[in-house]
Amino acid sequence: AQSVTQPDIHITVSEGASLELRCNYSYGATPYLFWYVQSPGQGLQLLLKYFSGDTLVQGIKGFEAEFKRSQSSFNLRKPSVHWSDAAEYFCAALMFSGGYNKLIFGAGTRLAVHP
């Protein structure tokens, strides 16, 4: 079945520490891949996206993600986390299913940042 999995429901890091959020997908081909961030009470903001080419993509707010075809993964990273990064992060993949292309979301990872 086509799906996006975010194994970590909740992650806590200290401010200044590095961060990696995991994302795996299940699909018969390479989908278009996205990471969104959602602050409390807000909509989703696009952090970065991968369509093809260089497997390391840079996004806004100092985030980057690496696509690994062999692992069907698209993990999000940041070298030094700021308190303002506390939010919920969603990985999503554009897949063809049911007759149309649709964006399938993971369940999200909630990030808490300790001072």
Next chain:
Amino acid sequence: EADIYQTPRYLVIGTGKKITLECSQTMGHDKMYWYQQDPGMELHLIHYSYGVNSTEKGDLSSESTVSRIRTEHFPLTLESARPSHTSQYLCASSGLKIQETQYFGPGTRLLVL
């Protein structure tokens, strides 16, 4: 400034009432979407539209209906709200090409008593 707007942001309403959630975008996008998001859960597509007079149902079965009379406007209506409709509703828009990014509004948080 190009953006996507949703009103109201928060709505508390009694069972049986008719409600309409508004979504407008000034992005110039043809495609628009409605997602439902329960707390701590992923987003589920409930409706989408390719353009004026085009509406389709998404993956998640919903008792809501939508209309697309104008390109920039994509309202969602519940004829008779029930407590099971309590959720957050997110509107999004994108261009027509497959790889176009979806941009999201701030959401409407609905509570049906």
